[in-house]
Amino acid sequence: MLEKLKQEVYEANMQLPKLDLVTFTWGNVSGIDREKGLFVIKPSGVDYDKLKPEDMVVVNLKGEVVEGEMNPSSDTPTHTVLYNEFPEIGGIVHTHSPWAVSFAAAEIDVPALSTTHADTFYGDVPVTPALTKEEIEGGYEENTGKVIVKTFKERKIDPEAVPAVLVSQHGPFAWGKTPDKAVYNAKVLEVASEIDYHALQMTRRNIEVPQYLLDKHYYRKHGKNAYYGQENAKSKEHAARK
Amino acid sequence: MLEKLKQEVYEANMQLPKLDLVTFTWGNVSGIDREKGLFVIKPSGVDYDKLKPEDMVVVNLKGEVVEGEMNPSSDTPTHTVLYNEFPEIGGIVHTHSPWAVSFAAAEIDVPALSTTHADTFYGDVPVTPALTKEEIEGGYEENTGKVIVKTFKERKIDPEAVPAVLVSQHGPFAWGKTPDKAVYNAKVLEVASEIDYHALQMTRRNIEVPQYLLDKHYYRKHGKNAYYGQENAKSKEHAARK
Amino acid sequence: MLEKLKQEVYEANMQLPKLDLVTFTWGNVSGIDREKGLFVIKPSGVDYDKLKPEDMVVVNLKGEVVEGEMNPSSDTPTHTVLYNEFPEIGGIVHTHSPWAVSFAAAEIDVPALSTTHADTFYGDVPVTPALTKEEIEGGYEENTGKVIVKTFKERKIDPEAVPAVLVSQHGPFAWGKTPDKAVYNAKVLEVASEIDYHALQMTRRNIEVPQYLLDKHYYRKHGKNAYYGQENAKSKEHAARK
Amino acid sequence: MLEKLKQEVYEANMQLPKLDLVTFTWGNVSGIDREKGLFVIKPSGVDYDKLKPEDMVVVNLKGEVVEGEMNPSSDTPTHTVLYNEFPEIGGIVHTHSPWAVSFAAAEIDVPALSTTHADTFYGDVPVTPALTKEEIEGGYEENTGKVIVKTFKERKIDPEAVPAVLVSQHGPFAWGKTPDKAVYNAKVLEVASEIDYHALQMTRRNIEVPQYLLDKHYYRKHGKNAYYGQENAKSKEHAARK
Numbered sequence: 001m002l003e004k005l006k007q008e009v010y011e012a013n014m015q016l017p018k019l020d021l022v023t024f025t026w027g028n029v030s031g032i033d034r035e036k037g038l039f040v041i042k043p044s045g046v047d048y049d050k051l052k053p054e055d056m057v058v059v060n061l062k063g064e065v066v067e068g069e070m071n072p073s074s075d076t077p078t079h080t081v082l083y084n085e086f087p088e089i090g091g092i093v094h095t096h097s098p099w100a101v102s103f104a105a106a107e108i109d110v111p112a113l114s115t116t117h118a119d120t121f122y123g124d125v126p127v128t129p130a131l132t133k134e135e136i137e138g139g140y141e142e143n144t145g146k147v148i149v150k151t152f153k154e155r156k157i158d159p160e161a162v163p164a165v166l167v168s169q170h171g172p173f174a175w176g177k178t179p180d181k182a183v184y185n186a187k188v189l190e191v192a193s194e195i196d197y198h199a200l201q202m203t204r205r206n207i208e209v210p211q212y213l214l215d216k217h218y219y220r221k222h223g224k225n226a227y228y229g230q231e232n233a234k235s236k237e238h239a240a241r242k
Numbered sequence: 243m244l245e246k247l248k249q250e251v252y253e254a255n256m257q258l259p260k261l262d263l264v265t266f267t268w269g270n271v272s273g274i275d276r277e278k279g280l281f282v283i284k285p286s287g288v289d290y291d292k293l294k295p296e297d298m299v300v301v302n303l304k305g306e307v308v309e310g311e312m313n314p315s316s317d318t319p320t321h322t323v324l325y326n327e328f329p330e331i332g333g334i335v336h337t338h339s340p341w342a343v344s345f346a347a348a349e350i351d352v353p354a355l356s357t358t359h360a361d362t363f364y365g366d367v368p369v370t371p372a373l374t375k376e377e378i379e380g381g382y383e384e385n386t387g388k389v390i391v392k393t394f395k396e397r398k399i400d401p402e403a404v405p406a407v408l409v410s411q412h413g414p415f416a417w418g419k420t421p422d423k424a425v426y427n428a429k430v431l432e433v434a435s436e437i438d439y440h441a442l443q444m445t446r447r448n449i450e451v452p453q454y455l456l457d458k459h460y461y462r463k464h465g466k467n468a469y470y471g472q473e474n475a476k477s478k479e480h481a482a483r484k
Numbered sequence: 485m486l487e488k489l490k491q492e493v494y495e496a497n498m499q500l501p502k503l504d505l506v507t508f509t510w511g512n513v514s515g516i517d518r519e520k521g522l523f524v525i526k527p528s529g530v531d532y533d534k535l536k537p538e539d540m541v542v543v544n545l546k547g548e549v550v551e552g553e554m555n556p557s558s559d560t561p562t563h564t565v566l567y568n569e570f571p572e573i574g575g576i577v578h579t580h581s582p583w584a585v586s587f588a589a590a591e592i593d594v595p596a597l598s599t600t601h602a603d604t605f606y607g608d609v610p611v612t613p614a615l616t617k618e619e620i621e622g623g624y625e626e627n628t629g630k631v632i633v634k635t636f637k638e639r640k641i642d643p644e645a646v647p648a649v650l651v652s653q654h655g656p657f658a659w660g661k662t663p664d665k666a667v668y669n670a671k672v673l674e675v676a677s678e679i680d681y682h683a684l685q686m687t688r689r690n691i692e693v694p695q696y697l698l699d700k701h702y703y704r705k706h707g708k709n710a711y712y713g714q715e716n717a718k719s720k721e722h723a724a725r726k
Numbered sequence: 727m728l729e730k731l732k733q734e735v736y737e738a739n740m741q742l743p744k745l746d747l748v749t750f751t752w753g754n755v756s757g758i759d760r761e762k763g764l765f766v767i768k769p770s771g772v773d774y775d776k777l778k779p780e781d782m783v784v785v786n787l788k789g790e791v792v793e794g795e796m797n798p799s800s801d802t803p804t805h806t807v808l809y810n811e812f813p814e815i816g817g818i819v820h821t822h823s824p825w826a827v828s829f830a831a832a833e834i835d836v837p838a839l840s841t842t843h844a845d846t847f848y849g850d851v852p853v854t855p856a857l858t859k860e861e862i863e864g865g866y867e868e869n870t871g872k873v874i875v876k877t878f879k880e881r882k883i884d885p886e887a888v889p890a891v892l893v894s895q896h897g898p899f900a901w902g903k904t905p906d907k908a909v910y911n912a913k914v915l916e917v918a919s920e921i922d923y924h925a926l927q928m929t930r931r932n933i934e935v936p937q938y939l940l941d942k943h944y945y946r947k948h949g950k951n952a953y954y955g956q957e958n959a960k961s962k963e964h965a966a967r968k
Contacts, residue, residue, distance in 0.1 A: 023433050024426070026358070045471030074462060074470045096358045098433060102440035105356040105449060114589040115654045116510070116580045133454045140458055169451050170357045184508070191507050191582060197440055198586035198681055207589060209653050212617045216624055220558060228558045229529030265917050266910070268842070287955030316946060316954045338842045340917060344924035347840040347933060375938045382942055411935050412841045439924055597831040599896045600752070600822045668750070675749050675824060682828035682923055691831060693895050696859045700866055704800060712800045713771030 001058055001067050002040055005031050009040045009091075010053040012179035016095060017048045019187045027095040028073040030059075031179035032083050034090070037061050039083055043070035063142075074141065081145025082175065086159045091179030093186045096171045099193035103127065104166040110193050112209050113200075117192040118217035122161035124208075125189060126151055130168040148173060161218070164189045243300055243309050244282055247273050251282045251333075252295040254421035258337060259290045261429045269337040270315040272301075273421035274325050276332070279303050281325055285312035305384075316383065323387025324417065328401045333421030335428045338413045341435035345369065346408040352435050354451050355442075359434040360459035364403035366450075367431060368393055372410040390415060403460070406431045485542055485551050486524055489515050493524045493575075494537040496663035500579060501532045503671045511579040512557040514543075515663035516567050518574070521545050523567055527554035547626075558625065565629025566659065570643045575663030577670045580655045583677035587611065588650040594677050596693050597684075601676040602701035606645035608692075609673060610635055614652040632657060645702070648673045727784055727793050728766055731757050735766045735817075736779040738905035742821060743774045745913045753821040754799040756785075757905035758809050760816070763787050765809055769796035789868075800867065807871025808901065812885045817905030819912045822897045825919035829853065830892040836919050838935050839926075843918040844943035848887035850934075851915060852877055856894040874899060887944070890915045 012029040016022040025048070030041035040056045057068030063080035065072060073079070079092050103110050110125040112118055128151045135143035148165050151157075163185045164174035174186035199207060219225055226232040254271040258264040267290070272283035282298045299310030305322040307314060315321070321334050345352050352367040354360055370393045377385035390407050393399075405427045406416035416428035441449060461467055468474040496513040500506040509532070514525035524540045541552030547564040549556060557563070563576050587594050594609040596602055612635045619627035632649050635641075647669045648658035658670035683691060703709055710716040738755040742748040751774070756767035766782045783794030789806040791798060799805070805818050829836050836851040838844055854877045861869035874891050877883075889911045890900035900912035925933060945951055952958040 023429065043472065071469075071472055096433075098437050099440070101356055101358055101437045102444065105437055105441035106445040107447075107449065108444055113653065114585055116585055130452075131455070133452070136454050136458045169355065169449075169455060187507065191580075195582050195585045195589055197444070198583070199589035201443065201685065202586065202592055202681070203590040205591075207591065207653075210614075210617070212620050213615070213653060216620045227555075230527065230555055265913065285956065313956055338917075340921050341924070343840055343842055343921045344928070347921055347925035348929040349931075349933065350928055372936075373939070375936070378938050378942045411839065411933070411939060439928070443927065597895065598827055600827055603752075671749065675822075679824050679827045679831055682825070683831035685927065686828070686834055686923070687832040691833065691895070694856075694859070696862050697857070697895060700862045711797075714769065714797055 002033055002036070002038060003053075005033055005040050006056040007053045009042070009056050009179050010051065012091065012093070012183050013042050013051060014048065015180070015183045016093070016186075019183070021095045021097045021183075021186055021190060022048070023096065027093065028075055029091065029093045029179050029183060030073075030076075030079045031091040032089075034087075038066060039079065041072050041076055041079060043068070044073050046070070075144075077139070077141035078145040078148075078173070081142055081149065082173070085145070085149040086175065088160055088177075089163070089175040089182075090177045091182035092173065092175045093179070093182040094171070094173050095186055095190075097186065097190040097193075099190050099197060100166060100172040101170075102197065103193050104171050105169055107168050110166065110189065110196055111200075112214060113196050113207055114192070114209065115213065115217045116188070116195060118209055118214045119221055120185060120188040120218075121164065121192070122214060122218045122222075123157065125162060125164050125166065125192070126155055126157060127166040128168050144170070244275055244278070244280065245295075247275055247282045248298040249295045251284070251298050251421050252293065254333065254335070254425050255284050255293060256290065257422070257425045258335070261425070263337045263339045263425075263428055263432060264290070265338065269335065270317055271333065271335045271421050271425060272315075272318075272321045273333040274331075276329075280308060281321065283314045283318055283321060285310070286315050288312070317386075319381070319383035320387040320390075320415065323384055323391065324415070327387070327391040328417065330402055330419075331405070331417040331424075332419045333424035334415065334417045335421070335424040336413070336415050337428055337432075339428065339432040339435075341432050341439060342408060342414040343412075344439065345435050346413050347411055349410050352408065352431065352438055353442075354456060355438050355449055356434070356451065357455065357459045358430070358437060360451055360456045361463050362427060362430040362460075363406065363434070364456060364460045364464075365399065367404060367406050367408060367434070368397055368399060369408040370410050386412070486517055486520070486522065487537075489517055489524045490540040491537045493526070493540050493663050494535065496575065496577070496667050497526050497535060498532065499664070499667045500577070500670075503667070505579045505581045505667075505670055505674060506532070507580065511577065512559055513575065513577045513663050513667060514557075514560075514563045515575045516573075518571075522550060523563065525556045525560055525563060527552070528557050530554070559628075561623070561625035562629040562632075562657070565626055565633065566657070569629070569633040570659065572644055572661075573647070573659040573666075574661045575666035576657065576659045577663070577666040578655070578657050579670055579674075581670065581674040581677075583674050583681060584650060584656040585654075586681065587677050588655050589653055591652050594650065594673065594680055595684075595691075596698060597680050597691050598676070598693065599697065599701045600672070600679060602693055602698045603705055604669060604672040604702075605648065605676070606698060606702045606706075607641065609646060609648050609650060609676070610639055610641060611650040612652050628654070645706075728759055728762070728764065729779075731759055731766045732782040733779045735768070735782050735905050736777065738817065738819070738909050739768050739777060740774065741906070741909045742819070745909070747821045747823045747909075747912055747916060748774070749822065753819065754801055755817065755819045755905050755909060756799075756802075756805045757817040758815075760813075764792060765805065767798050767802055767805060769794070770799050772796070801870075803865070803867035804871040804874075804899070807868055807875065808899070811871070811875040812901065814886055814903075815889070815901040815908075816903045817908035818899065818901045819905070819908040820897070820899050821912055821916075823912065823916040823919075825916050825923060826892060826898040827896075828923065829919050830897050831895055833894050836892065836915065836922055837926075837933075838940060839922050839933050840918070840935065841939065841943045842914070842921060844935055844940045845947055846911060846914040846944075847890065847918070848940060848944045848948075849883065851888060851890050851892065851918070852881055852883060853892040854894050870896070 009031040016027045028042040032039040057072035058066045176182040221228045251273040258269045270284040274281040299314035300308045418424040463470045493515040500511045512526040516523040541556035542550045660666040705712045735757040742753045754768040758765040783798035784792045902908040947954045
């Protein structure tokens with residue numbers, strides 16, 4: 001069942017240690033088949049060097065295991081909420097990458113301070129409010145998903161334009177059109193956090209990039225006028241125009 | 243004698259360079275056979291790339307060498323005290339991993355600022371008081387063990403729930419049910435220290451995680467209601483419930 | 485066409501991941517044949533582990549693609565301006581290396597605080613002013629080149645003596661006699677930024693190196709009296725004199 | 727000539743990239759044959775991956791090249807002064823390792839804040855005063871050696887007990903009984919600098935280790951009562967005593 005998606009999710013999971021985004025087993029990637037309404041996720045607590053494509057667990061959009069011998073990631077309910085609430089996303093990743101976790105621990109948004117950030121995130125990556133005692137004690141992982149969704153709604157942030165979040169005192173979740181794109185976004189968040197930490201220590205001025213620089217860099221890589229890379233229709237034109 | 247334990251202790255020692263926890267020979271792991279009352283420890287000052295399982299030294303709970311050609315780790319008396327005073331532990335590790343040593347040098351507890359910490363340590367990892375002149379000049383390594391034990395008693399910290407300590411101006415010791423678990427805990431301490439350093443530099447607010455978040459994350463992975471990983475009875479139930 | 489230069493530019497591009505200067509595809513190197521008035525540049529958005537010498541794109545000094553199946557780097561117009569305005573340079577590199585980007589995000593020059601810097605850069609590496617809304621919205625990459633040139637002219641900095649710049653809120657460009665030298669200079673900038681960050685956090689005193697130390701170190705490695713390395717005529721003399 | 731020493735010096739040089747102590751060619755190791763009054767040093771500016779044992783250059787204690795096709799390290803006159811003035815040392819190393827250089831740039835001693843430092847350095851590692859204009863413009867490398875020697879004399883520091891120094895605004899030199907020990911000491915200095923930087927950022931209290939902890943750790947590893955490792959006579963006794 002969903003062999004191709006399992007392979008894809010497996011490969012995206014294996015990118016995490018390669019990109020220095022995980023210690024031990026502290027990360028998980030999932031990917032969804034929107035037509036079937038099923039998603040595939042890493043099993044809980046399995047070492048990356050022992051992980052196999054067939055270990056991936058199939059889960060439906062109620063969060064119930066549909067296929068798989070192993071227990072799915074303990075964060076499965078968070079993924080379930082996000083797939084239900086963010087219908088345009090195809091993959092989700094959670095890590096404890098240390099730069100992003102530092103911002104989550106300090107409860108500070110990762111601000112848009114440079115084009116490295118703006119190329120991927122159309123604005124600050126938000127930190128959620130802390131979960132309440134009640135949200136933590138009952139249905140914790142599901143409520144983690146809900147507080148993410150609430151944060152994006154209340155702050156009027158488009159989850160396609162800013163495909164990542166920091167859960168307060170916990171760590172980053174990122175997503176994208178595919179599991180591979182989600183992992184890419186998680187890495188960008190880690191690098192942007194590292195850059196921001198050092199920039200913020202050096203200066204206390206308001207150093208957010210202006211809106212027009214955010215527009216320029218984000219739309220160089222996204223949308224119908226994108227011209228970065230080999231797939232974008234405008235690339236040739238851009239090269240020729242200059 | 244104790245061939246299986248020697249192999250286990252050897253492998254745990256070899257994890258130290260792999261996990262970036264040691265420079266040169268600055269680390270040692272031991273493991274105990276509680277029935278026989280004997281523990282096995284790395285020889286003193288031997289390079290990791292020359293270390294062999296048969297080099298491990300066997301020591302009794304008085305700290306006397308029972309078997310082995312080589313001198314045991316100079317920290318053997320510290321291990322002896324900890325095995326005697328913390329009867330539930332099965333393995334001990336000492337390193338000079340730089341993030342944890344920075345907190346030891348600054349004489350600051352590693353505070354519980356995020357779930358990365360709470361997943362393993364049920365509260366702050368304490369730093370001991372400095373040893374006195376007398377404690378250092380006579381029986382230094384034994385007194386290092388004693389000050390660790392005293393710190394846990396006086397601050398009413400359960401060494402099973404917080405399986406690590408910083409010795410003031412020196413560095414971390416960690417322990418666990420097995421040598422392998424002890425090394426795992428030493429790595430978590432290093433990562434938690436790195437995260438905490440950066441979070442503390444960014445914010446001066448009280449950012450300790452609340453008790454209920456500490457409870458949630460610690461007991462997701464520990465005790466009879468744990469549901470993280472493949473071994474815990476509650477895992478399936480957790481997955482199904484969601 | 486230009487097979488030797490393509491190979492050289494390819495090899496210089498492949499140095500970027502090896503020297504830890506790029507994440508994903510965020511970097512590009514070009515090299516110029518001054519006689520033919522053509523330069524060779526990395527294609528846009530291609531992974532380093534899939535890059536081949538024959539993928540390099542040939543561009544003329546108007547910025548028009550002369551040969552190549554792929555789209556050239558989206559930063560091609562910046563390279564074009566620099567080759568036109570800095571006639572003595574033979575190679576250019578752009579990266580998002582995180583220490584240098586931190587200074588660009590904070591809009592702080594990388595100051596000449598040590599001989600590591602002075603060996604390569606004859607003075608502070610400047611950060612450009614921020615581009616205006618108009619400069620960003622029309623001909624952004626070309627204007628990036630223009631603001632670099634303007635910065636060097638207005639601050640009376642010789643681009644041969646200080647072969648690198650930080651574009652405000654964006655990141656570093658470096659150049660040199662050859663593509664290989666440009667990459668070397670980009671790495672020096674990254675290391676100097678790392679050193680400077682830590683030195684600046686420890687002290688707030690004016691710690692710029694004096695002019696005579698800058699002279700000594702820069703001219704040990706550059707110009708007719710250089711005596712570092714195996715190629716400089718003065719090396720033997722220096723060794724003998726001592 | 728001196729084939730064994732050349733091999734030893736070559737191997738010590740090759741440790742530098744392995745221990746992450748050099749970028750490009752920015753480091754050099756030498757070793758001396760005290761009976762013959764000749765030392766062997768890395769050639770200037772040669773890449774580590776192209777270096778061969780036979781490339782090593784033989785120099786006498788006047789700093790004159792006695793054998794070797796290549797130019798010796800441009801820092802040869804510094805090594806010459808140190809060998810003449812510190813008769814007990816057998817090897818010298820110079821690097822631009824970034825943590826130590828940060829302290830040199832900030833002109834701050836690397837203080838003895840932890841046992842990691844005290845195990846190797848019997849007190850703070852001093853930074854020299856800045857060289858004067860005259861010292862830099864005439865015989866710079868020789869004067870670098872002289873300012874090191876003067877620093878140790880004026881501050882009454884024993885170069886055997888504190889086998890390293892930071893040259894102001896430049897970087898570290900370290901030494902030892904052998905070239906291999908010199909490199910070891912250079913690595914300890916780098917790690918101690920990293921630890922100290924973070925400890926100093928976290929606390930502004932006087933956190934120097936007390937004299938008796940310095941004594942304990944330094945003499946655990948040095949002198950007739952040393953008991954660390956396999957070679958020290960007291961090791962067995964220490965193990966037995968406990």
